[in-house]
Each structure stands twice: as structure tokens, then as C-alpha cells.
Amino acid sequence: MGPQHSYSIAARLQQVSEDLLYLNQGTLYPALIRLEQQGRIKSTWGKTEGNREAKFYALTKKGEQSLKQEALRWRRMAGLVEKLLSEGA
Amino acid sequence: MRRFFQRIASLFRGTQAENELQREIDSHLRILQDQFEQRGLSPTDAKLAARRSYGNVELIKELHRETRSYLWMENLLKDIGYGWRSLLHTPGFTAGATIALALGIGANTDIFGVVNGVVLQPLAYRDPDRLVTVLHNGTGPVATANYIDWRDQSHAFEAMGAADYWSPNISSNDRSDSRPAEHLFGLKVTQNMLPMLGVQPSLGRLFARGEDREGSNHEVVLSYPLWQRRFGGGREVIGKLIRLDGEAYTVIGVMPPAFKFAPFWATHTELWAPATLEATMHERGGNHLRVFARLKPNVTLTQARADMAAVTGRLEKEYPATNRNVVVRPLKENVVGSVETPLLMLLGAVGFVLLIACANVAHLMLARTSDRQREIAVRAALGAGKPRLIAQFLTESFLLAGIGAAAGLLLAFGGMKALVALAPADVPRLELVSIDARVLLFLIGVTGLTAVAFGLAPAMQAAAGNLSETLKEGGRGDSSGKRRSRLRGFLVASEFALAFTLLIGAGLIVRSFYALQSVKTGFNPHNVLTMVVSVAGTNEADAGRRRIFYQALLEKLKALPGLEAAGGINHLPIGGDLWDRNLEIERRPKPRPGEELNAVYRIVMPGYFETMQLPIVKGRAIAYNDDPKAPAVVIINARAADRFWPGESPIGKRLLLLGGNEGSRPNWLTVIGVSANARLDDMVSPPYPEVYVAALQTPEFMGEGSGDIGVHMTYLTVVVRSSQNPANVAPQVRRTVESFDRALPISQLQTMDEAVGSATAQPRFEMWLLASFGALAMILAAVGIYGVMNYAVSQRTREIGIRISLGAGRSEILQMVFSEGMRQAAAGIVAGVVAAALLSRLMVQMLFGVQPTDPFTFIGASAVLLVTALAAVAIPARRAVRIEPVIALRTE
Structure with missing residues (x-):
């Protein structure tokens, strides 16, 4: 999935989560800004399929790495919580 | 770090980022609208629908802006809040540091304020830098x-x-x-x-x-x-x-x-x-x-x-x-030249005081960081990077410096009033001294530097600590602990070096002041009251009347109860004007050009020498019968006797004053007496030849002569000697003058002691300032070494306890503590001796009767500092000796 503009990111998230997760632009924007400031993504202006102008966001090298790390961390955490919950029950 | 700069940059790029945002939002609305149109809505409806589904545009923008620019500020605010709380947690530390910083910053602000007003401010003329003086010898x-x-x-x-x-x-x-x-x-x-x-x-x-x-x-x-x-x-x-x-x-x-x-x-x-x-x-x-x-x-x-x-x-x-010797010199140099060096030296001295205060606060901070080792480790574990930790500690430093500066500013306001009031009257441009924008800027700059100076090293130290070790060892990072104690030792040593240098400066100034005080004025200034009575423009100015008035006034003053003698002169020694005349000596060849004989020209009324108790060492004084009908007489001082008649008695010899009214008959004066040398102007210059002529035989002085010179001779400086405090007789003396004519103005009414005092006012002022800086430095250094040794002892309580339980005696423990403390002090003093020997040379111009490397001062200052250090170390040493092994081993 190459560079995406923020509307399509929101749409994609909604689609993947089967409508469970709907991020409005008010939530998504600050998140994108922060990621960009952290150097995890970078943005460029481009054209959409409908030939409309839009800002496209793409993962940087650093972003890919931290994605891996964060994903790992999250899985561990989730697994841990799962374990704790199932043991405690 | 990059994020930090990006955020700061985005503050400045506000409008650009804003446009970018608007463009992005527009593009999204456009895309949404396209989708709605594909679903069959009309363009207008599609636009509305797009807006509706997009949500509140302004709210989104607001969120965007916050994220974009205020995050770093939020961090800063968080750090400030955190720093503030942690300062409040340790009120003793905060108060101590604030006092040290306030004294240092306040004193610096004051002295800089004076330098700013007196030296840095341009003269208040158009293009003042283009103005020069063209004068003999400058x-x-x-x-x-x-x-x-x-x-x-x-x-x-x-x-x-x-x-x-x-x-x-x-x-x-x-x-x-x-x-x-x-x-x-x-x-x-x-x-x-x-x-x-x-x-x-x-x-x-x-x-x-x-x-x-x-x-x-x-x-x-x-x-x-x-x-x-x-x-x-x-x-x-x-x-x-x-x-x-x-x-x-x-x-x-x-x-x-x-x-x-x-x-x-x-x-x-x-x-x-x-x-x-x-x-x-x-x-x-x-x-x-x-x-x-x-x-x-x-x-x-x-x-x-x-x-x-x-x-x-x-x-x-x-x-x-x-x-x-005609010298072209910038006007400003003549105005501030005499005070520039002393003021810059004072600024340097007060800078030293601030450095010592910084060193003190720095080891307070160091001690505090060791106590906070765990907290730091926890923060590091929670993801705070090194830069973030250093930023946090520096924020605290800046906060502390800011509090110190605020208190210092209050001190500075009070101190500046006192400084201006106490400063000698001959310091130029004191009226320009105030806390203006430049002084405030200086204050802010100094505060920032101070914060970095005392905060950076502890912050680096704190951040350098090995996190896992700290957590493991329960708060004792041994390796960094050693480094920290080296840093502390260095700080103490530099405090002592700085304090020593300051003490040398103060000591040298004190020595020269006392050397000045012991200089003999040549006469007895105690109980003498002086004033200038000016006859210009009054009825007493006229030829004939003036002569009678001057004599009658002195007679009447002498008869006042409590007055012992009265006399008069054109210009007083010390503080009075100096007129000089070239002269010729009878039966000597005319001097070659450039080798003319020259003497200070004094015109005296009878009673002057008696009143001033300026001894006549040979011959006699001028009397009332040395009048126009009698032969013209002159008294010379001992210096003139030595120079003009070396090896022979000048009594009865004759001299001629030049540069009077051209064309008039030469007036040869017979030397009738030799007086002791009186100080001319200040206490430092060596005696100069002086001639005292009889006022009664000087027609110009009595308004009887012709020519220009008499225009400047329309006043008499009256001197009276009283048997009690001369200030008490001032009203009577004033009334006596007024009883002749109410139109006679009296000016410069002062005691001779005051006149002598103002001649030494500048060294006295410098002495007080330098001595108080020196004392302040010494106290700060003592507090510093006390704090460090006290901390060292408390850190080593367990070790000392073990030593005692293993049989170490009191003397061994004492020796251990003292040798550690005194080693640091001594190292500082040795460095100070080198620094002071180099720096005191710059003071030569301010010294009198003492060498910049005066051994007495150097030995004295070392002794004073060593005793101070001993006293400061004694308290923790006593504590060390009293450690109970059982209790010590139980701690922790």
C-alpha cells in the first residue's frame, strides 16, 4: 500500500476494521502531524485517481522500523494482558 | 532534538503551515464531494454532504494547530511545573541557592549599572565621538x-x-x-x-x-x-x-x-x-x-x-x-578616563563573586542530583532520553536562576541607591546611573549564563548515570559517584582560588588606603573650618574698601568665642585651585627655554600659617605690618628652598615672579621664611615648590591693581581654627560675614577634615566595595567547603562507622576528613596565588605605597582563607568523629 492521503487512510482503517474503527479527520490530522514531526512518515502533494490534488503520506525507513517495534511491543503487551486475564479467570 | 527544532520552526512558519492545512482540507472536501457526486447527488448537495460528513472544519484546524506548534511549549510548561514542585520540595536548598544567586546577580547588576552609566553611555552631545580636547599634557x-x-x-x-x-x-x-x-x-x-x-x-x-x-x-x-x-x-x-x-x-x-x-x-x-x-x-x-x-x-x-x-x-x-606636549584626546577619555580602570576592576571582582556563587549552587545541585538518582532512573526507564533529561535539569536551573535574578533585582534597586549615595563626589556622570534597558538586558544575560554555569555540569552528570546499575544498586552509582566527587573537589578548589584573588585585591586596596591615610598633609586639618567669601559685585570689592574689609573680617572672627585663629588664602591646599607662576632668582642667569623655574602661587593674609598649623621651619611668618609700605616679602616651602637654593639658606634671598602685568616695575620679593611642605591637591602627588606672597602687598588681590589678572582675584578663602568641633561655629562665622554686608555670598563652607576626606574618597569607596566583595567571596567559599565536606561525611557514614568499629581512633578520622577538605582548599589557594599575581598587576594604577605582589597581603590572605577553611571543615569533622558505629551500620 503505497503513499495514501489522509482521507483514504481513514477510509482504509474503517474498511479493515469492518466499520468498528472510524477516525474522523480531527483525530487523524494531529496523529499524522506528530508522526511527521517524529520523522516516521513524510508527506508530498500529488494527484488522486479522480485527478484531485491531495497530500500523500508515506512511511519512512525510520517509520517502518518503529512500526515493527511498536507492533512487536503491542503484541507482547496484548499477549501479556491476555495471559493475565486468562490465568486470573 | 530535530523535532524540537521543527516545532520551533513551525512557530515561525505559522502562516505557511496554515496555508498548507487549508489546502489539505480543501482537497479532502473535494474528494468527498466527488464521491457523493458519483453516488448521484447534485454538485450542490454533494458539497453540503461532504461538509457534513467531514465534521467541524474549525475544530479540526484547531487540533491541527495545537499538535503542530504547542507540543514543545507543553513540554516546557510541564518541565517548569515539575521543576517548580521539586524546588518547593527542598525549601532549604532553594532558599540557600536563591540567596547566593541573588547576592551574586544583584551585586553584578549594580556594578554594571554604574559602569553603564559612567563609562558606556555616550556623552549627551551630537556625535560625541567626534569631540576631542586639545590640551597641554592632555x-x-x-x-x-x-x-x-x-x-x-x-x-x-x-x-x-x-x-x-x-x-x-x-x-x-x-x-x-x-x-x-x-x-x-x-x-x-x-x-x-x-x-x-x-x-x-x-x-x-x-x-x-x-x-x-x-x-x-x-x-x-x-x-x-x-x-x-x-x-x-x-x-x-x-x-x-x-x-x-x-x-x-x-x-x-x-x-x-x-x-x-x-x-x-x-x-x-x-x-x-x-x-x-x-x-x-x-x-x-x-x-x-x-x-x-x-x-x-x-x-x-x-x-x-x-x-x-x-x-x-x-x-x-x-x-x-x-x-x-599638546595632546589631542577624545573628550570622553578625559571624562571617564580616571574611573574607567577602577570600575572595570570592580566589575571583574563582582563577576568573581558570582562565579563563586555559581560554584556553590552547582555543588548544591550535585548533592541534590545524587539524592534524586532513583527518580532520574525511573524517568529514564519511562522513556525520557538523555537530551530530555538534560533539558529537564536545565529548566530547573533556569527556574532557580530566574528566582535568584528576581530577588537580585530587588537587591540591585536598593544597592544602586546606596552605591550612588556613597560614591565619591568626583566620579563623573553618576546621575546617569540607573537600571535601564541595557542593565536589564545584562541582568537577563547574566542570569542565563549563570543558569548554564551552575546547571550544566550537574545536568550532564545526572543524565550520564548508568540507569540499570542505579536501579540495581539501590541508589549508589559508584562510578559516576567518583566522577561527581572529583567535580565537587574541583568546584571547591576554584571557589578558593577565586576568593583568594578577590581577597588579594581587597587587601591591596586596604593597604594602599591606610598608606594614604598615614600621609601627612603637612598641616593640622582638625578643627579647621574653611569657606570662600566672594566680594565681586558688592560694595566691598572696591579699591581701598576690600583691604579694610578683609582685615576687619579676620580680626572679628578671631575675637569670636571658641575661635583660636583666623587667616586667609587665595586657594586652599587639597581640593583648592592651583595657580602657578614662573620665577627668576636674583643674580642667576635667565633659565633657558623649557627650564624655567616654576612654583605654585599662593596669596595669604596674616594668620594663615598659625591657623593651619603649617609650621614655619625657618625665618618668620607674614604679619600685618608686611603692608604696601614695607619691603615686599615671600615665604617659600621646603621643597622650593631645596630646589632654588640647594645647600644654602634662602632667608634674605630675592626672587621675581613672572607673567604678571607686563610693563609694570619688576617687584623683587625677599624670602623671609620657609614653611613645611603641604600636600597640594591630592594625597599622592609629591610636594611641589610653592611661594606664599603677602595679600596686603598684592594690589590685584585687593582690587587695586590694573590689568586682567585681578578679575580672577575677587574672593578670599577664609580659614578659622576653633577649640571645638568646627561645624558648631559655622553659624556664628556665617553671621559675622553677613554683619558686614548681606550681599556677600559665602560658598564651599566645609571643615578641612572634609576636604582631606574627599581627597581620599575614591580609594575609600573602592576599599569598601572590594573588601565587602572579598568578605562575601570568603563566606561563600566557606559555605561551599562546609557543604561539600558535610555531604562527604554523610555519604561515608557507614564507612566511617566501620573504621571506628575496627578500632580507628578519633585522630585518624579527624585527619581523614581534614586532609580531604584542606587538600581542596590548599589547591585552590595555590591556583589563586598564581592568578592573583597575574591579575594584581592590572591594579597598579589604583595602588599607593604598596606593590601589587605585596608579600604581606599574599601571606595574610592565605592565612585568612586557610583558617576559614579549617573552621568550615571542623563542623563536619566533629560530626564524623561522633558517629556511633552501631547506628552507622544500621543506616540503609
């Missing part, structure tokens, strides 16, 4: 003919003007005016002098061309304070006639409030009148003009000097011995 007056030739023959100057000392009496104009007569300080200036300064009068005008010619020169420009004081500040003063020395002058202008001229000599000037040079325009002997000039644009000081050197070189050939 400050000495110039003869009229020389001034005129310089003005006409030089090319480097846009204008060259001259000023002459003038002190007229102002008397009331009519009977309705009840204000007493007043003796004023003024200047006679050439017509171009005031315009050259480029300051416009706030009322009226300056002198016009031609108004300095003889006969048309009775116009006067007033200073603002004189206008307010004597004329009530009314505009109708312009055109008014006032009486100065009995003659009518028209007021043509009033200068603005801040205007001062001349700035380095005759500084009490309150009015200006045109100087007529016609009477003295051919004179090359009587030096009395001060010459000022403005450099042409594009002419440098060096070029001007070369130009003047050519002019004076030519004149010197034509008129030998008249144009020597």
Missing part, C-alpha cells in the same frame, strides 16, 4: 594666542572652541528681590563653543557671531537647574537683565535639563557667557583656556594628531617653549 590649560593659532592653522577640525573658568556673584536686581546673593560657577566660552556641541537650547538661543567681541559680550545662557532654582522656571526669563559681579547681563537662552558642559573640569557650571579673547590674544604665557574641537567628518584621531603636531611644531620654532 588636561592642562592653553594660552590664548596658542588657541587662536591652533584654531586658524589646523585643518582637521570642523570647529575649535575654548572655555575659561568664571565664577560670578549673582545679586538681586532690585529691592523687591529678597533672595540672597549667590556665588555661581560658570564658564566664559568662545562663540562657537556651544553650537559645536550640537545641543539646542530649550528656550531662547545661543550666542551669535560677533557677540563675543569686547563691549557686546554681556549676554548669558543659563543651565536648566539654575533657571528653575533662581528664576522659578518662567519663560519670561529670556530678555531679562541680571546682575553678575555687579554688571548687567541679558539672559538669551536656557539649556535643556540634561545638558552639562564642561564634562570633566568645571563640572558644576551653571551659566555660560561669551569669552572675549581680545585682551589676552597675544599672550603665550598665561595658560587658562580649555580647548575643545570637533573632528571633520572622515578625519581620524590619528590624522588630527598629526595635523596638530605639525601646527605646534611650527609654533614651537617661532615661540620656543610654548607649544610643548
